[in-house]
Amino acid sequence: MTRVCFELQIAPDLVDEYVARHSPVHPEMLAEIAASGRRNYSLFLGEGGRLIGYYETDDDAAAQAYLAASPVAARWEAEMSRFFVGLDGRPDQAATPLTEVFHLADQIARTQPS
Structure with a gap:
């Protein structure tokens, strides 16, 4: 399993509308996210429109490719891009990935005898 975390910046004057658009997300888009293989997907909003996303997947390249080819995702991303x-590009394809530097379960596992 791969853990993916990414960062995006929402225009501060559009934060309230962005939140409203996610309450709830269209069922078709939710189904596409699940079909892509992404799970445990969360978005976190910080001050000034800083958005952090997180999801888990078995194959991130395949998940990205699935969503890139999805007409449902293309419509959603076109609506959300503003x-x-x-x-530069679709939000789901152009987000800045963050580097994981610590994961509790991984470190605990390393301390356990094999």
Whole structure:
């Protein structure tokens, strides 16, 4: 399993509308996210429109490719693209990935005898 964390910046004046658009997300888009193989997907909103996303997947490249080819995801991302600052391309394909530097379960596992 791969854990993926990413960062995006929402235009501060559009934060309330962005949150409203996710309450709830269209059922068709939820189904596409699940069908892509992404699970345990969360978005966290920080001050000034800083958005952190997290999901788990068995094959991130396959999940990305699935969503890139999905007409449902293309429509959703086209609608959502206006919310983001400094983004070149579709939000789901152009988010800045973050590097994992600590994971509790991995470190505990390393301390256990094999």
